Amino acid sequence: MGGAGVVNVLEVKGLTKSYGGVRALEGASFSIGAGELLALIGPNGAGKSTCFNIVNGQLRPDRGSVCLAGRDVTGLPPRRMARLGVGRTFQIAAVFDSMTVLENVQTALLAARRAVFGMWRAAAGMEREDALVLLEQTGMAQHAHRPAGELAYGDVKRLELAMAMAGNPKLLLMDEPTAGMAAAERLALIDLVKRLTRSRGLAVLFTEHSMDVVFGHADRVVVLARGQIIADGSVEAVRSDPQVRALYLGTGSVTGERS
Numbered sequence: 001m002g003g004a005g006v007v008n009v010l011e012v013k014g015l016t017k018s019y020g021g022v023r024a025l026e027g028a029s030f031s032i033g034a035g036e037l038l039a040l041i042g043p044n045g046a047g048k049s050t051c052f053n054i055v056n057g058q059l060r061p062d063r064g065s066v067c068l069a070g071r072d073v074t075g076l077p078p079r080r081m082a083r084l085g086v087g088r089t090f091q092i093a094a095v096f097d098s099m100t101v102l103e104n105v106q107t108a109l110l111a112a113r114r115a116v117f118g119m120w121r122a123a124a125g126m127e128r129e130d131a132l133v134l135l136e137q138t139g140m141a142q143h144a145h146r147p148a149g150e151l152a153y154g155d156v157k158r159l160e161l162a163m164a165m166a167g168n169p170k171l172l173l174m175d176e177p178t179a180g181m182a183a184a185e186r187l188a189l190i191d192l193v194k195r196l197t198r199s200r201g202l203a204v205l206f207t208e209h210s211m212d213v214v215f216g217h218a219d220r221v222v223v224l225a226r227g228q229i230i231a232d233g234s235v236e237a238v239r240s241d242p243q244v245r246a247l248y249l250g251t252g253s254v255t256g257e258r259s
């Protein structure tokens with residue numbers, strides 16, 4: 001992505017971050033284009049969370065830059081990042097169990113719009129139609145009037161995705177989106193993410209330990225090891241990269257293994 005004349009949705013350059021004496025990231029650079037699903041993988045402690053937290057403004061890098069649609073946003077706080085189009089989902093779902101699925105999405109829409117337009121734009125009724133569209137797009141329309149607390153885990157994750165879409169992000173960060181899901185469920189979820197990525201021209205950066213998800217669905221894979229990027233390329237290129245194979249298993253295949 002990012003060929004002549006095309007501005008990447010996200011471009012990070014030379015990201016470096018230490019915690020005391022621990023160098024968590026060292027000169028990490030990569031980019032993501034619109035409509036692209038990028039997996040960021042690496043063993044525990046490789047620097048994935050640090051990278052995420054820098055991109056969404058929770059952490060400031062010691063060096064390096066973060067550009068969103070060509071604009072330097074390095075070091076802006078999370079609220080500003082969110083307003084500029086950075087959305088995030090978490091490993092632990094952040095939905096209100098006692099509210100219905102529809103109410104959860106309406107609340108997310110309201111929060112996103114308040115952040116942009118201010119408190120006066122707080123007419124809850126106006127969010128209903130848009131919330132229903134988001135539920136349709138995430139395959140959750142049939143659950144609209146159920147309390148979120150009654151949903152199966154896979155449906156909670158889909159609801160969370162609908163809520164993340166409420167902010168109309170350009171870039172969506174997903175921290176282990178399929179953690180705790182059975183194989184069929186996680187492939188269905190990532191398939192949904194991929195469809196939304198394409199249909200909305202979204203750029204998605206996700207971390208993932210399930211290699212079936214990464215190698216079955218990502219458009220591109222970036223591999224971090226001890227804070228440095230050791231591979232960045234297509235699924236095929238990364239899967240056959242000798243350094244990546246050595247990192248994951250010594251010599252064997254990276255498919256289907258947890259790090």
Ligand SMILES: Nc1ncnc2c1ncn2[C@@H]1O[C@H](COP(=O)(O)OP(=O)(O)OP(=O)(O)O)[C@@H](O)[C@H]1O
Nearest residue numbers: 019022023024042043044045046047048049050051
């Ligand atoms: N707040 C902190 N204080 C000190 N060291 C930290 C802190 N956060 C992370 N680290 C260290 O920085 C390095 C990178 O951690 P990071 O959490 O970014 O890796 P990760 O790839 O997300 O790991 P995991 O897959 O286990 O979540 C590790 O050595 C970690 O111990």
